Amino acid sequence: MQATTGTQAATASFKNLKCKECGAEYELQASHVCELCFGPLEVKYDYSNLRNTVTRETIQAGPNSIWRYRKFLPVASENPIDVGTGMTPLVRSHRLARRLGLKKLYIKNDAVNMPTLSFKDRVVSVALTRAKELGFSTVSCASTGNLANSTAAIAAHAGLDCCVFIPADLEAGKILGSLIYSPTLMAVKGNYDQVNRLCSEVANTHGWGFVNINLRPYYSEGSKTLGFEVAEQLGWELPDHIVAPLASGSLFTKIYKGFNEFTEVGLVEGKNVRFSGAQAEGCSPIYEAFKEDRDFIKPVKPNTIAKSIAIGNPADGIYAVEIAKKTGGNIEAVSDAEIIEGMKLLAETEGIFTETAGGTTIAVLKKLVEAGKIDPEETTVAYITGNGLKTQEAVQGYVGEPLTIDAKLDSFEQALERSRTLERLEWQQVLV
Ligand SMILES: Cc1ncc(COP(=O)(O)O)c(C=O)c1O
Ligand SMILES: [Zn+2]
Incomplete structure (x- = not known):
């Protein structure tokens, strides 16, 4: 079924869609680009309503999932799809911190996010709740692997038809991790950017709810919960510095939005959090733009073991560059060998088995500390966004034998x- 009109409860605090470039406003429907300037659309909220209705106590009285922040999310339903997503551990690191020479390092561990062991369960829980509100009965996505797993699993739970698209050369764990939920799985002979282009055409012709295309403004808001949770878990304080992986750049920009919203409504005291981003050298268009001080992205052809973050033409890349610059952060890239070392280092020091995206984050964290770009005194949070059991081939042959x-x-x-x-x-x- 194709949905055309927006739906919203009178009490909800999300008000409209707004173009990030020209400010044009739109109804709360399934669309993601501005008709006037082709800029991306973003959900806007009534912050004075939120200031009056949300407190630390009302949040803490909510469910032990992302839905404790429901008022900051673009859903009207009082009963969103809750599969226990979110509220993952924020682990105080001692051994990795000592190894790197940091005093206050935390790991936000979304390697154990429910139900499919990556942060994508957050965005998909929001997107599919909204998809149902907008009347879609078939949901879909263009994915580098984790998003397909989440969409297939949560669609199964919600009883929605599901067709997901991935590049054909993904890791076995990512492919099986979708198939088990019995979606229609399209393995496309091409890279993610080709998959994404195909999906845009399908979205136009089939009228499905594509979580990261026509539902993108809603979907992307789910990543704000990675900002909210860290602030709450630090005792309602913001960290000094965060390091997160970059694929499309959406996650990075939404953690930033999350911190700003908590500040705006008075849940935390505002401060300049430095934002640093991590890419793989084999796919680093955002790092290149940062390094060359460009305000545009030059698309690249990915070639790295970090397949989950291999997006050659990142939709939110330039916004990620802007945030890293204005907060005094950095964007760095690391080689595949360094990514493997990063995965092993986190496992050996903290007992956390992350996938290649997490290896990229840890390797960049190390590189930034060594370059003096993270102050040892800063409260630093490294975002680990996916689970190593899904990308076992990356470390096969590097971990010894029994x-x-x-x-x-x-x-x-x-x-x-x-x-x-x-x-x-x-x-x-x-x-x-
Ligand atoms: C494990 C993991 N981390 C990080 C990302 C980056 O997400 P974004 O596209 O929001 O930058 C992805 C994207 O697929 C991912 O799978
Ligand atoms: Zn516009």
Whole structure:
């Protein structure tokens, strides 16, 4: 079914869609580009209403999920799709912090976000709730993997028909992680940017609700909850510095919007949070624009193991550059080898197995500290947005092998001795 009109409850605080470029306003319908200037549309709220109705206590009395922030999200329903998404741990890092030389480092761990183990469950919970309100019965997306997993899972839960599109060369875990929910899965022979272009055409011809195309203004708001949660979990305070991965740039810009909204309605004291972004060298159009001080993105052809963040023509890239610049942050890129090292470093020091996007974030965090671009005294939050079990091939061959032994004590003792000798030899090599 194709939806054409907007729906909204009288009590909701979201008011309209507004063009980020020219300010033209639109009804709350399924559209994402300005008819006048082709700029992206964003949801606007009535902040005076929010100031009068939301307090720290009303939020804390809400569900243990992203829906405790429902008033800041663009849904009218009192009963949104709640699959337990959000309220993931904010882990105080000690061992990684010490290794890097930071005093107050936190890991926001969306590797364990529910139900599909990436931050995309946040955006999809919002998008599909809104899709239902707008009358869509089929939902879809153009995905680098995680979004397809989330859309397929949450559509299954909500009883919506689902057709998702991915590049055909994704990791096995990402493909199986969609198929299990029985969507129609289109594996397109091409990269993400080609998938996305195809999906724009399908959105026009089939009238489906594409979470990251015609529902993009609603979908993207879900990422604000990564800002809200960190502020609440830090005791209603903003951090000094955040590091997050960049694909389209949307997540990064919405964490920023989340911090600003909490400040605007008086839930936290305002401060300049420095925003730093992470890309893979094999797909770094946002980093390149930042480095060359450009106000436009030059699209690239991705070639990196960090497939989930391999977007060559990022829709919100230039807004991410703007935020990094105006907050005094940075955007950095790291090699595939550094990404693997980043995944291993986080696992070995904090017990968190993240996917390649998280490896990129940790590698960039390390690079920024080494370059003196993160002050050791700053309260720094690194956003880990996906789970390593989905991208196992990235570290296959870099994590050693198990010691296979007979079920006998002497076999165990011999293997233990061999492994200790090996360890000693490795240490001696490190020391010389
Ligand atoms: C694990 C993970 N982290 C980060 C991102 C970046 O998201 P955005 O497109 O909002 O920049 C993605 C995008 O697919 C992702 O899958
Ligand atoms: Zn416009």
